[in-house]
Amino acid sequence: MRFAGNRRFNTYVGYHKEKYGSRLQKIVIDAGFSCPNRDGTVAVGGCTYCNNEAFHPSYSTPDKSITLQLNEGIEFHRRRYRTAEKYLAYFQPFSNTNAPLEKLKLLYGEALEHPLVSGIVLGTRPDCIDDAKLEYLAEVAKERIVVVEYGIESIYDTTLERINRGHNYNQAVEAIFKTASYGIDQGAHFILGLPGETPKQMLAVAGEINRLPLQSVKFHQLQIVTGTAMEKDFQENPGDFYQFGLEQYIDFFIDILELLRPDVYIERFAGEMPPRFVKNNPWGFIRNVELIRMLEKRLEERDTFQSRLYGQ
Numbered sequence: 001m002r003f004a005g006n007r008r009f010n011t012y013v014g015y016h017k018e019k020y021g022s023r024l025q026k027i028v029i030d031a032g033f034s035c036p037n038r039d040g041t042v043a044v045g046g047c048t049y050c051n052n053e054a055f056h057p058s059y060s061t062p063d064k065s066i067t068l069q070l071n072e073g074i075e076f077h078r079r080r081y082r083t084a085e086k087y088l089a090y091f092q093p094f095s096n097t098n099a100p101l102e103k104l105k106l107l108y109g110e111a112l113e114h115p116l117v118s119g120i121v122l123g124t125r126p127d128c129i130d131d132a133k134l135e136y137l138a139e140v141a142k143e144r145i146v147v148v149e150y151g152i153e154s155i156y157d158t159t160l161e162r163i164n165r166g167h168n169y170n171q172a173v174e175a176i177f178k179t180a181s182y183g184i185d186q187g188a189h190f191i192l193g194l195p196g197e198t199p200k201q202m203l204a205v206a207g208e209i210n211r212l213p214l215q216s217v218k219f220h221q222l223q224i225v226t227g228t229a230m231e232k233d234f235q236e237n238p239g240d241f242y243q244f245g246l247e248q249y250i251d252f253f254i255d256i257l258e259l260l261r262p263d264v265y266i267e268r269f270a271g272e273m274p275p276r277f278v279k280n281n282p283w284g285f286i287r288n289v290e291l292i293r294m295l296e297k298r299l300e301e302r303d304t305f306q307s308r309l310y311g312q
Contacts, residue, residue, distance in 0.1 A: 001262070001305045001306075001307065001308070002305070003262075003305075003306070004017065004018045005017075007296070008296065008299040008300070008304070008305040008306065009257055009266050009295075009299070009305065009306040010262065010263070010264060010265045010266055010306055011265065011266060012216050012265045012266065012267035012268075014265075015216075015265045020086070020118070022084075022085050022086060023084045023085070023086075024084070024086050024087065024088050024118060024119075024145075025077045025084035025086075025087050025088070026087070026088045026090035026121060027069070027070055027073035027074060027077065027087050027088065027089055027090060027117075028057050028059075028060040028069075028073065028090050028092045028093075029060060029066055029069050029070070029073075029089050029090060029091045029092065029111065030060045030061055030062045030069065030092070030093045031062065031066060031091055031096065031107050032062035033091075033093065033094040033095055033096050033098050033099065034094055034095070034098060035047075035094045035095045035098060035125065035166075036095065036098060036125070036127060036128065036166060037164060037165065037166030038094075042127065042166035042167070043164055043166040045164060045229065046164065047153075047163050047164055047165055048162070048163045048164050048228060048229035048230040048233060049163060049191070049194075049222065049223075049224075049225060049228055049229075049230040050225075050228065051225045051226075051227065051228055051277060057073070057076070059072035059073050059076055060073065060092075060093075065110070066089070066107060066110045066111050067110060067113075067114060070087070070089060070111065070114050070116075070117065073087075074087055074116060085116075086116060086117075086118040087114075087116050087117050087118065088117065088118060088119050088120065088121050088145060088147075089108075089111035089112070089114070089117050089119070089120045089121070090120075090121045090123070091107070091108075091111075091120065091121065091122050091123060092121075092123045093123075095123075095124045095125045095128045096122045096123050096124050097122055097124040097128045097129050097133055097148075098124065098125070098128040101132050101133055101136060104133065104136070105136065108120055108122075108140070112140070112144060118144065118145050119144040119145025119146055119147070120140075120144070120145070120146055120147075121147045121149055122137075122146075122147070122148050122149060123149045123151065123189075124148065124149070124150065124151070125150065125151055125165075125166075125167060126150055126152070126167055126171045126172040126174070126175035126176075127166070127167045127171055127175075129148070129175055129178070129179065131178075134178065134179060134182045134184065135182065137182070137184055138182040138183055138184055141183065141184055141185075145185075146184055146185065147184075147185045147186060147187060147215075147216075148179055148184055148185070148186045148187075149186065149187045149188070149189065149218075150172060150175060150176060150179075150186065150187070150188050150189070151188075151189045152169070152172045152188045152189060152190055153165060153189065153190060153191045153194065154169070154190070154191065154194050154197065155169050155190075155204065155205055155208050156169065156196075156197065156201065157169055158196060159194050159195070159196055159197055162194075162195060162196060162233075163194060163195075163230070164229070172188075173212065176188070176212050176213060176214065177212075177213060180213035185215045185216075186213075186214055186215060186216075187214060187215060187216035187217060187218065187267060188209070188212070188214050188216075188217050188218070189217075189218045189219075189220070190205055190217065190218070190219050190220075191219075191220050191221075191222050192205075192219055192220070192221055192222065192244070192249075192252070192253075193221055193222030193241065193242055193243065193244060194222055195230075195233060195234075195237065195240040195241050196240050197242065198242060199242060199252060202242075202252075203252075203255060203256060203259070205256065206256045206259035206260050207259065209260060209261070209264060210259070210260065210261050210264075210310070214264060215264070215265060216264065216265040216266070216267045217260075217264055217265075217266060217267065218267045218268040219253065219256075219266075219268065219269050219270065220268070220270060220271035221244060221249055221270050221271065221283075222241070222243075223271065223273050223278055223281065224278065225273070225277050225278060226277055226278065243282060245282060245283075246282075246283045246286070246294075247294075247298075249270065249283075250291075250294055250295055250298050251298065253269050253270070253295070254295070254298060254299060254302060254304060257299075257304075257305075257306045257307075258304055258305075258306070258307070258308045258309040258310075259307075259309050259310060260306055260307060260310065261307060261310055262306060262307035262310065264306075266306070268288070269291070269292075269295060270288070270291050271288075272285075272286065272287055272288050272291075
């Protein structure tokens with residue numbers, strides 16, 4: 001089976017090109033949000049693995065207006081991806097629905113007024129959404145692209161508690177089904193390699209994704225970021241962490257791919273991080289483009305594809 005672009009898996013970039021006729025490049029926006037597990041609403045300290053600066057582009061800082069961040073981000077990506085003509089304002093750092101609705105309307109509205117912006121992508125948590133916000137987003141989605149991207153990270157409550165997420169898995173499931181009831185596109189983010197989880201447990205995420213009304217998914221391998229609570233946990237309890245070698249991780253991700261529904265779009269299967277943020281990096285410094293090349297080569301070698309084992 002082949003997908004858009006003659007790929008062996010369903011890529012998010014391919015989906016955009018197929019649906020909208022061109023690449024849609026995300027521009028990261030930092031609108032100054034926080035998280036309920038940082039501000040004391042449900043917890044303090046944030047997720048144990050989190051350091052937003054580790055994946056924060058230099059043009060995106062909350063002291064700049066949204067319009068300025070968009071302009072600088074577009075210029076940055078024009079040099080990097082010359083095929084991008086339209087852009088999505090990606091509200092990424094922290095929880096980007098964690099504010100009163102009227103404030104959200106102002107922030108999202110400024111982004112949507114930009115002439116090159118086709119829509120918005122909102123990175124958030126399952127406990128930062130409600131019917132009023134979804135009603136508003138559903139209205140916006142009638143004319144513009146709207147995607148809600150939920151950080152789920154794990155399907156196991158014991159893991160979520162250990163990493164200080166401040167919500168359980170059932171809350172994520174409820175938020176996803178509620179969002180779907182409003183007809184809003186949505187994605188989810190999962191981390192592979194969280195403490196206490198075995199490969200067999202991680203593989204079960206495929207079945208959960210298949211039953212959820214998700215359009216896209218992102219996966220990251222766990223990276224131990226310098227200065228986080230996770231780094232301390234890793235130093236004190238190294239036996240609790242299953243660390244994948246690079247080739248091993250690619251094969252394991254292919255095992256997940258084979259089980260996934262064919263209509264789920266893969267936005268990312270691994271992450272990269274500036275070396276200064278990671279002391280323990282068994283893969284070395286490798287860029288996403290190289291990771292994708294390795295994934296495609298291994299899919300060819302195994303003569304397999306996304307959804308090959310779906311339903312079996």
